Each structure stands twice: as C-alpha cells, then as structure tokens.
Amino acid sequence: MLDLQRLKALHAVSVHGTVGAAAMSLGYTASAVSQQIAKLERETRTVLLERYGRGVRLTEDAHRLVEAARELMTIVERAETDLEERKxxxxxxxxxxxxxxxxxxxxxxxxxxxxxxxxxxxxxxxxxxxxxxxxxxxxxxxxxxxxxxxxxxxxxxxxxxxxxxxxxDLCDLLVPRGHRFARRKTVRREDFDGERWVCQPPGRVCHNWLMGTLRTAGIEPDVAHYADENPTLVALVEAGLGIALIPRLGRGPLPDGVVAVRLDPVPVRxxxxxxxxxxxxxxxxxxxxxxxxxxxxxxxxxxxxxxx
The missing domain is CATH 3.40.190.10 (Periplasmic binding protein-like II)
Known part of the structure; x- marks a missing residue:
C-alpha cells in the first residue's frame, strides 16, 4: 500500500521544484524528503526523480503519482473537515x-x-x-x-x-528629512519625475504596483536599490539613497531621518x-x-x- 506521507513528499517536490524547497515547506530536512521518495521508489519499483542540471525533475510515472496524491489529500482533507466539524x-x-x-x-x-x-x-x-x-x-x-x-x-x-x-492597509511615501517633499502635506504621482527609488525586487506585489503606477503617470521609474524587507528600505531612505512607498502594517516607528508624506490619492492594499x-x-x-x-x-x- 502506498504511504501517504511519501506521496506528500513527492507532491511537495512537484509543487516547489526542488527537494530543498519541498523540505522547507513540509518542515523536514532535505535528507528526510529524499529518503521518503527513495522508499516510494523502492515500493513502486519505479524511478520518480531524475537529475536535471543542479536539480531534479519528475518522471512521467511520478507525475501520475502526484495526481493520485492530490486526490488522496483531498479525500483526507474532507474526512478531517467532517470530523472537526462534528466536534x-x-x-x-x-x-x-x-x-x-x-x-x-x-x-x-x-x-x-x-x-x-x-x-x-x-x-x-x-x-x-x-x-x-x-x-x-x-x-x-x-x-x-x-x-x-x-x-x-x-x-x-x-x-x-x-x-x-x-x-x-494604507501606504505612505517615505523620504529623507532633507528631501524636497519632506515639508509638503501631500505629493501627487506627477511630482515624481527625476526621483530615485528604493523598492522590493521585481516579481513582488509592491514592486509591480510601483512600476505600474508610475508608468501610468508617464514616468519611467529609476530604481537605484532593491531590498526584500521594509526595514532595509527604510534604512536606505534614511541614508538618502532614494525614496520609497511603504505600507504601514508592520513598518514600526520611523527613524528621525525619515519623514512620511501623504500621497494623493493614498495607495491602499x-x-x-x-x-x-x-x-x-x-x-x-x-x-x-x-x-x-x-x-x-x-x-x-x-x-x-x-x-x-
């Protein structure tokens, strides 16, 4: 009989693309996931993963097992939901x-x-x-x-x-204290021409929003620095390396060298x-x-x- 945990490990690899990422999502070590899949290969007498460059890819038989794993996970979820609902x-x-x-x-x-x-x-x-x-x-x-x-x-x-x-969640424009916008009550998108920005990397929701918003206003964004975390972006603004649009949730108190200015209209996520x-x-x-x-x-x- 196929082991559900081993099928889940294979399913996670199919979703995340690597054994390491699958292990992180499951809360296991990469070695543990590899062992689960190796046991599944022995049980099924089937090759499930093949080396591909520095990573792995699923064989055709593995893809079929992944579909079965999805169906089984759905059945288990339904049973767990029914039990929890009854309780x-x-x-x-x-x-x-x-x-x-x-x-x-x-x-x-x-x-x-x-x-x-x-x-x-x-x-x-x-x-x-x-x-x-x-x-x-x-x-x-x-x-x-x-x-x-x-x-x-x-x-x-x-x-x-x-x-x-x-x-x-409302979003503010953050600028260095000596910036030309620092004493203004509001700033409009059309005022951003010539500004240098710091923002999250391409592919992030915040980055895509900034690119789309400025381009809609006819301005091609000049992004000088990219960083994943908002505290890093705030530090870059404080150092005078650019301005940023950062939401309020989880932002924390701003340092003395950074001023929040209202953008009109206010960006909302x-x-x-x-x-x-x-x-x-x-x-x-x-x-x-x-x-x-x-x-x-x-x-x-x-x-x-x-x-x-």
Whole structure:
C-alpha cells in the first residue's frame, strides 16, 4: 500500500521544484524528503526523480503519482473537515502562510491568542509572498494564506479558493528629512519625475504596483536599490539613497531621518484570508478568520500615521 506521507513528499517536490524547497515547506530536512521518495521508489519499483542540471525533475510515472496524491489529500482533507466539524472545536494542524509585514505586524498577536484559546489547534506559519502563497493554497500545500493586493492590481483567485477581506492597509511615501517633499502635506504621482527609488525586487506585489503606477503617470521609474524587507528600505531612505512607498502594517516607528508624506490619492492594499473551498467548513478556518478580523484594527493602528 502506498504511504501517504511519501506521496506528500513527492507532491511537495512537484509543487516547489526542488527537494530543498519541498523540505522547507513540509518542515523536514532535505535528507528526510529524499529518503521518503527513495522508499516510494523502492515500493513502486519505479524511478520518480531524475537529475536535471543542479536539480531534479519528475518522471512521467511520478507525475501520475502526484495526481493520485492530490486526490488522496483531498479525500483526507474532507474526512478531517467532517470530523472537526462534528466536534465543533478547532483542532488538528493548520498550515498558514503570511506575507512579511503581516507576519511581523499582525500574526504574532493572532497566533498567540489562538494558542491560548484553542490549545488543541496546532497552527504552523510560514512567511511567503502572495504571488506564491495563493497558488500553494490552491494546490493543497497550505491550508490558508494571509495575502494582499493593491487597488490597481487585484489578487488572482484560482478555482476552488475562497477569500475573506480582512482590512485595508494604507501606504505612505517615505523620504529623507532633507528631501524636497519632506515639508509638503501631500505629493501627487506627477511630482515624481527625476526621483530615485528604493523598492522590493521585481516579481513582488509592491514592486509591480510601483512600476505600474508610475508608468501610468508617464514616468519611467529609476530604481537605484532593491531590498526584500521594509526595514532595509527604510534604512536606505534614511541614508538618502532614494525614496520609497511603504505600507504601514508592520513598518514600526520611523527613524528621525525619515519623514512620511501623504500621497494623493493614498495607495491602499487589501488584506485577505485565503482557503480552499473544500476546507471552508473547518472550525479552525472560521476561527482563524474571526481572530484575524478581531486583531486587524489594533495591527492597523500599530504604526503612527503621518504627523505623529
């Protein structure tokens, strides 16, 4: 009989593309995942992974097993949902992803409260960008994701995925204290011609929003520096190396050398909880969504607005 955990390991490799990334998503070591797949190869007397450059690729037989794994994981999820729903209590394991600033500014309080209120619920969080997390939920790798989109770049909604709006996160223009915008109450997009920027790398939602917004205003962005984390971007602004558009959630207090200026119109990103339709009846899903809603007002107020 095929072992479900070994099938899950193969499924994770198919989703993430490498044994190392699959291991990270499952909370295992790369060696453990390789051993699981080696055992599955022995059980099936089939080659499942082939060397390809510095990585691996799945054989045709492996792809067939991955499809079977998806079906089995769906059946198991349905059984777990039915059992949890009958008990009426959030329980079991819940794998959730959150983008960086939500993981920092929203999730600690949410996870701490759930741990106290529901000790039989084992929530495991990973920091994952929305471009990846929504797809991972749709594929069954994650149970939930806290994701975001921008007013001009809606979040894609794959089939079989549901979402709930958590709240709206406002975004400010951050400039060095001696910058020409520092004493202004508001700045418009048309004022940005000739400015140097610091922002997240290409492919990130925030980067795509900045590129689209400035180009719509007829300005080709001059990005001098890229960084993944907002605190790094704030440090680059403080050093006078560029200006940045950074949301308030999880940003923390600004250093004395950085000034927040209101952009007109104010950029807004929308936060969502995402889960699969098949798991919608799980009390754990409902409780996570409720707790996210409950904590959002405090998280949204965590960073002082402009003028404070």
């Amino acid at each position: 009426g209590t959030p329980t079991g394991q819940l794998a959730i992803a959150a983008f960086a600033s939500a993981a920092r500014g929203l999730m600690p309080g949410v996870l701490a409260e759930l741990a106290v209120r529901h000790p039989t619920l084992d929530v495991r969080m990973s920091e994952v960008d929305p471009h990846e997390s929504v797809d991972l939920v749709a594929k069954g790798v994650l149970d939930m994701a806290v994701a975001h989109d921008w007013d001009i770049a809606p979040l894609p909604a794959p089939p079989g995925v549901e979402q709930a709006r958590i709240g709206d 929308h936060l969502y909880a995402i889960w699969r339709t098949g798991a919608a009846r799980r009390p754990a899903i409902a409780e996570m969504v409720r707790t996210l809603h409950e904590h959002w007002p405090r998280a949204a107020e965590g960073t002082p607005p402009i003028g404070r």
